[in-house]
Amino acid sequence: MYVENASAPARKPVTVPNLHAMKAEGRKIVMLTAYDASFATQLEIAGVDVALVGDSLGMVVQGQRSTLPVTLDQMVYHTGMVARGLSATLLVADMPFMADRNVDYALEAGARLVGEAGAAMVKIEGAAPHILESIHALTERAIPVCAHLGLTPQSVHKFGGYKVQGREHEAAERVLSEALAVQQAGANILVLEGVPTPLGERVTKALDIPVIGIGAGPHCDGQVLVIYDMLGITPGKRPKFSKDFLAGRGSVQEAIAAYVADVRSGAFPAAEHGYN
Numbered sequence: 001m002y003v004e005n006a007s008a009p010a011r012k013p014v015t016v017p018n019l020h021a022m023k024a025e026g027r028k029i030v031m032l033t034a035y036d037a038s039f040a041t042q043l044e045i046a047g048v049d050v051a052l053v054g055d056s057l058g059m060v061v062q063g064q065r066s067t068l069p070v071t072l073d074q075m076v077y078h079t080g081m082v083a084r085g086l087s088a089t090l091l092v093a094d095m096p097f098m099a100d101r102n103v104d105y106a107l108e109a110g111a112r113l114v115g116e117a118g119a120a121m122v123k124i125e126g127a128a129p130h131i132l133e134s135i136h137a138l139t140e141r142a143i144p145v146c147a148h149l150g151l152t153p154q155s156v157h158k159f160g161g162y163k164v165q166g167r168e169h170e171a172a173e174r175v176l177s178e179a180l181a182v183q184q185a186g187a188n189i190l191v192l193e194g195v196p197t198p199l200g201e202r203v204t205k206a207l208d209i210p211v212i213g214i215g216a217g218p219h220c221d222g223q224v225l226v227i228y229d230m231l232g233i234t235p236g237k238r239p240k241f242s243k244d245f246l247a248g249r250g251s252v253q254e255a256i257a258a259y260v261a262d263v264r265s266g267a268f269p270a271a272e273h274g275y276n
């Protein structure tokens with residue numbers, strides 16, 4: 001029987017091997033943050049590939065000045081809420097500041113975010129020796145890892161602000177060698193944030209694993225944004241790499257659908273969203 005409001009056929013679940021196939025086939029990966037079940041459902045309906053419970057929730061949900069105050073308990077709480085809104089979308093949860101202080105802590109945090117809260121993968125910033133060890137230890141225990149390099153927000157005090165990374169020749173070479181190191185340690189995918197467009201392209205071409213960019217130019221294998229930035233409701237100034245997809249559209253669902261379509265077609269990001 002034809003039912004006008006019958007829901008769309010269920011999407012096949014997105015898996016880690018799917019993301020690797022997408023890179024191989026040149027199909028762009030669409031990633032977006034979510035912090036609760038209602039937004040998670042909107043991502044699910046729009047066909048977003050990967051949902052990220054970002055520690056950016058400290059800034060956009062809690063109103064903090066950085067991501068550093070976010071606790072593991074809070075990440076577990078939000079990850080659980082998002083997990084209950086998803087079915088096919090792959091769920092990644094950020095390791096909060098210092099939950100990766102050593103391998104044992106990182107394993108404990110991974111166990112909670114995946115085992116207790118329902119994430120399929122955890123994201124860890126940096127490529128310091130203890131981070132490479134943790135990436136290895138987690139992936140050995142079948143917890144997939146998304147590495148995160150470039151403008152890593154948990155290093156805001158070290159960088160002296162949210163500054164684009166890898167601008168000088170030596171700094172660019174360092175980002176590239178860190179990317180190779182996290183891949184070697186076992187990372188399944190990489191988020192590359194806040195680097196010049198040519199470096200985004202070099203890293204994407206040098207790695208076998210998918211590279212998801214945010215402020216890293218259009219050559220990455222996929223893109224990620226903070227959902228409040230792409231809905232134009234971020235308090236204060238939005239990063240230059242973001243875009244308001246709700247402007248001129250009638251609903252949150254249309255805005256997310258436009259983001260999905262523009263990432264898949266390569267229309268987003270445009271030159272104005274990148275750094276040179």
Ligand SMILES: Nc1nc(=O)c2c([nH]1)NC[C@@H]1CN(c3ccc(C(=O)N[C@@H](CCC(=O)O)C(=O)O)cc3)CN21
Nearest residue numbers: 056059060067153162163164226229234238239240241
């Ligand atoms: N709303 C929001 N969006 C984000 O993308 C985001 C967060 N919050 N919180 C956690 C981190 C912090 N991020 C940020 C925050 C600011 C800039 C920013 O203003 N960058 C300057 C670059 C200046 C330079 O050229 O070095 C810019 O103008 O874009 C970048 C990333 C990314 N993450």
Ligand SMILES: CC(C)C(=O)C(=O)O
Nearest residue numbers: 033054055056191224
């Ligand atoms: C900006 C993305 C990559 C992130 O780490 C977050 O939302 O916390």
Ligand SMILES: [Mg+2]
Nearest residue numbers: 054055056094
């Ligand atoms: Mg984060």
